[in-house]
Amino acid sequence: MSETTQKTDREILKKKRIFPPQGPLAGFRVLDFSQVLASPYLGTMLSDMGAEVIKVEASYGDSSRGYGPLKEGEAGYYITQNRGKYGLCMDLTHPRAIGICKELAKISDILIENWRPGIMNKRGLGYDAIREINPAIVYASVSGFGNFDRYAPAPGPYSPRLAYDVIAQAESGHQWMNGFPDRAPNGLDVSWSDLNTGTHEAVAIVAALIQRVKTGRGQWIDIALTDTMIACNENLICMVSMAADDVPAPCRNGLRRLSLSPYGVFKAKDDYFVIGVDNDKRFTRLCEAMGRPELARDPKFDKNHHRLENRSEIEGIVEKWCSERTVEQCVTILRDECGVPAGPILTNTAYVKHPHYHARKMLVPIEQPRAGTFEMNGVVSKLSRTPGKVQGAAPLMGEHNRHILKKYLGYSDKTIDELYDELVIVDNLDMEYAYNVDVARAKAKERSSTFS
Numbered sequence: 001m002s003e004t005t006q007k008t009d010r011e012i013l014k015k016k017r018i019f020p021p022q023g024p025l026a027g028f029r030v031l032d033f034s035q036v037l038a039s040p041y042l043g044t045m046l047s048d049m050g051a052e053v054i055k056v057e058a059s060y061g062d063s064s065r066g067y068g069p070l071k072e073g074e075a076g077y078y079i080t081q082n083r084g085k086y087g088l089c090m091d092l093t094h095p096r097a098i099g100i101c102k103e104l105a106k107i108s109d110i111l112i113e114n115w116r117p118g119i120m121n122k123r124g125l126g127y128d129a130i131r132e133i134n135p136a137i138v139y140a141s142v143s144g145f146g147n148f149d150r151y152a153p154a155p156g157p158y159s160p161r162l163a164y165d166v167i168a169q170a171e172s173g174h175q176w177m178n179g180f181p182d183r184a185p186n187g188l189d190v191s192w193s194d195l196n197t198g199t200h201e202a203v204a205i206v207a208a209l210i211q212r213v214k215t216g217r218g219q220w221i222d223i224a225l226t227d228t229m230i231a232c233n234e235n236l237i238c239m240v241s242m243a244a245d246d247v248p249a250p251c252r253n254g255l256r257r258l259s260l261s262p263y264g265v266f267k268a269k270d271d272y273f274v275i276g277v278d279n280d281k282r283f284t285r286l287c288e289a290m291g292r293p294e295l296a297r298d299p300k301f302d303k304n305h306h307r308l309e310n311r312s313e314i315e316g317i318v319e320k321w322c323s324e325r326t327v328e329q330c331v332t333i334l335r336d337e338c339g340v341p342a343g344p345i346l347t348n349t350a351y352v353k354h355p356h357y358h359a360r361k362m363l364v365p366i367e368q369p370r371a372g373t374f375e376m377n378g379v380v381s382k383l384s385r386t387p388g389k390v391q392g393a394a395p396l397m398g399e400h401n402r403h404i405l406k407k408y409l410g411y412s413d414k415t416i417d418e419l420y421d422e423l424v425i426v427d428n429l430d431m432e433y434a435y436n437v438d439v440a441r442a443k444a445k446e447r448s449s450t451f452s
Helices: 010-014 040-047 076-082 094-104 127-133 165-171 192-213 227-231 236-242 279-288 291-297 305-311 313-323 327-338 348-353 356-359 400-407 411-422 438-452
Strands: 031-032 054-058 085-088 112-113 138-143 217-226 261-267 273-278 343-344 363-368 372-377
Touching: 010 227, 010 261, 031 040, 040 076, 040 138, 040 192, 054 291, 076 356, 076 372, 085 094, 085 400, 094 127, 094 400, 112 192, 127 363, 127 411, 138 192, 138 236, 165 192, 192 217, 217 227, 227 261, 261 313, 279 291, 279 327, 305 313, 305 343, 313 372, 348 356, 372 438
Parallel strands: 031 054, 031 112, 054 085, 112 138, 138 217
Antiparallel strands: 261 273, 273 343, 363 372
């Protein structure tokens, strides 16, 4: 990048940065051709559960290495989604690199990828090619609208299209549903479709592994961002397909839940907080907490569908009660004294420091050779007998090239040196090159300039 760029701390690199596998997937190997978020998140989930994950990056690296926040050249975005993985960086346009990928696929249990449909085939690494060398492999693809190849389980007319989370939110009805009715639709400022898709794919992979135990055969898992967002529409699909008179039409509803009342954000004297009344029993408790038990017997409010018909009136009553108290007072009365679901709206700073999440080990420290030590999210699923763990740090670009080729494929140092010399494998350990620069092409150009 520049002459003043901080060099990578070799003492940290000398440490064991990936721990021995721990968790129910220990013994399974994942070949991870992931980038940005959906599949990297999936690979991290598999690593957290004990799988050995080899992240393969093209010679220009995962583009998320340039996403903020950045510290000494390392991206928190990339680190969070790729911790606990070994890193291999190659020029994936080179035939020898494709050969290495196939060698690794032959000894792997799972292959994950989220390149645009058709790219893996162009490289010779599509499901058709990989199943020939490893019929037992579970090959898991993420795309915007699904795949369309020969073995694709459910190709659709939009399958060739490129899509990111913002497209998935928009074209699945989610963005249209978020926000206020008199304002522009709001998308979630979190890549929900990517995270949701990665989670769905993790379940599918485990199911495919169970099926493989029974049959000895692998299969292709094809998951689309838009499909998972359609599935997350909950009962909104029913609101359209049932088309009954007593079913409210889907619409943007601001701070409140469309299908429940009172349910959503309310304003107290000092700030906003949330109330979640999801049934008539809890509504009765809310009425008692407000000192208005008669409301629960009022035919306008006694059932949820009656409350929806008269939501302005009942929510106005709740709002008035809240406005006379602080958030702490409201939550104490509702949640702690009367058993009504309610809670404060925590800031990012507040929840990151919250003792409950630390007790649940949802915030764990990790050490990177440039960025130092900082916290990231822990393992979500808590298993009583075979708990997972954050398996280690995220790899620098090409950090484990030599380790992977020697350990898994038995390559000699001489052969690996030749691969470096031929620019089949590359690295960017000291950030000599900027984010998303193709290191193989840059080095080739430097050599050409030197000898010209």
